[in-house]
Amino acid sequence: MKQIALYGKGGIGKSTTSANLSAALSGRGISVMQIGCDPKRDSTRMLMQGRFIPTVMDLVRERGNEGVSLSDVVFTGYNGVRCVEAGGPEPGVGCAGRGIIATFQLLEKFGALEGDVIVYDVLGDVVCGGFAMPMREGYAQEIYLVTSGELMSLYAANNICKAVQRLSSRVKSKCRLAGVICNAKGQPREEELVTEFARRVNSAMVKYIPRDHIVQEAEVNRQTVIEYRPDSVQADHYRSLAERIMENTRLTIPTPLEIDELESLAREFF
Amino acid sequence: MSLNPLPVNSSRLGGCTLTGAISVTSHIRDTVTVVHGPKGCSHHNASLLHAICLDDDRMVMPSLISTALGESEIIFGGEEALRSTIRHAAGRDVSAIFVLSTCIVDTIGDDTCWICAEEYGVPVIPIPTAGFLGGSFQDGMNNALIALAGIAEPCPATGGINLIGEMNLEYEVRENSAEISRLLSLLGLNVNLHFVHDTTFSQLSLLGAARLNILRSPSLVPVGEVLKEQFGTPYIPSFPHGLSGTLSFIRTVAGACGIDGQEAVSGECVRQEEMIAGFSDLSNKPVSLDHTLPCVKEIPATEELAAVLDRVEEIQAAGELAARLRLPVSSDGNGISLPVGSAIGTAGTRRMLHRWRRAIHA
Structure with a gap:
């Protein structure tokens, strides 16, 4: 079983990329599960015809741990992709990080973490230990950074490299950096910049996904691009991403950059 | 064998x-005291208080409730649990409710003060007590006071006169309280609070x-x-230690209250002489005094x-006492080890x- 996680700055397109990746993987006849690890709970929406599915934490809150079963939390979406949303507390109260930990413990208890590929779609920044949970305990073994060529986005990706580096140094850790996905904003020399960034953090860019209006069009229609326009060029990009991820064997311990280094890199390609 | 028989170094x-x-x-x-946190935070405290009550021959269970x-x-926030626990407590016949926070609720950011500010029909008083923010036992005591x-x-x-911050967890708290009352009575003074x-909640209005x-100790400054x-109330920073400490305490209190304390001091001096005479059997035994200081x-x-x-005052008082009893104190740790409390x-x-007598005649 391949367990991959997508991390990156908030708003960079992790959920869109994850949902299209899951949809593309399912098209290869692969059993896929996507787990949204964000209290906003909108990771799997495009796989569920725009439906916000009940979250694990909502169900636990209403019924307690004992009142929740596997079938309550796993929903089958587009082309058989199994969808789970961890959920979390209302904004501004409680501890969302602990919510992620509790969700993983429950999914583990249910034996829900099975199939050919699990895609974890995680909240923007690794703000606390809870959001590093998918990287620990041998869950997500392959970490993909989603970034554009914008400095703030690279900065967030670099920060996540720090978390991966720290976690991968643990003896039993299976967590490694698997690559960088460039979800382009459309700025000049963006592909070159992200390729160089990936090289400098001891990884590689696995796929450049150009900006295309069709992504927004598909979302307005509550679908992934794969479902909405399977014949489009953009759908080909996501299928190509799926193929490269399935073939990728280059797993590394990242070497995060100092902030000065990162800034001068961004300047070089400006 | 423990090389450190007295618990002073456990600070x-x-x-x-x-x-x-x-x-x-x-x-x-x-x-009622509401402890806003996991059950364990109130359990070990309740056990401790209960044990001390029993030691004091009082069969009173401490009035603690845990949220x-x-x-x-922890995931969804504990504010609702706090609200319902306070309501439950307010339903009993109580004059006030204290709400004490714990490490975990301040970690997740529960707004304890805001919940306490709601209307419950009795005063609800929040006291911040999350220890991980750097506080100590003494800070908890001071914050509460x-x-x-x-x-x-x-x-x-x-x-x-008010006695401030008596150490309710020390096993001689009642005896110490009685002794200060006695010393005050020598000057014709009594304890106000x-x-x-x-005490009771309404008595606190006499503060x-x-x-x-x-003050019980200088930590309460x-x-x-x-x-x-x-x-505008002046204060004396400590209960008195030892013989001369007690005499100068009487003088200080008398001075602060504008009373002539000479007669009281002379009377206490005689009492001390008589008391010392009763321990003459201890004289001339070589001893060593425990002079460990708290770890800081x-x-x-x-x-x-x-x-x-x-x-340091305790140790000095013990040194003075040994001299009065003509006990040769060895500085190299030889001789009978005497406890200094x-x-x-x-x-x-x-x-x-x-x-000391038990140690010397053991």
């Missing part, structure tokens, strides 16, 4: 902020009525300062310094001498 100044505050609030009889937070409350001072209004003077030892505050500012950080915090000074007043000194 009770560290410890749990929550326990410090509970040692105060649990001594206000007609109130008993579980993982679900300062919070209580905050609800007391100015009131007409009674001419009595035990702030706080075995501002005293002519003088006597921040509380003494707050009360001085709020009510490289740069000690204010309350740690205060505790060291307090301990807090000997409050003449009575506390006598109790320590009984312990």
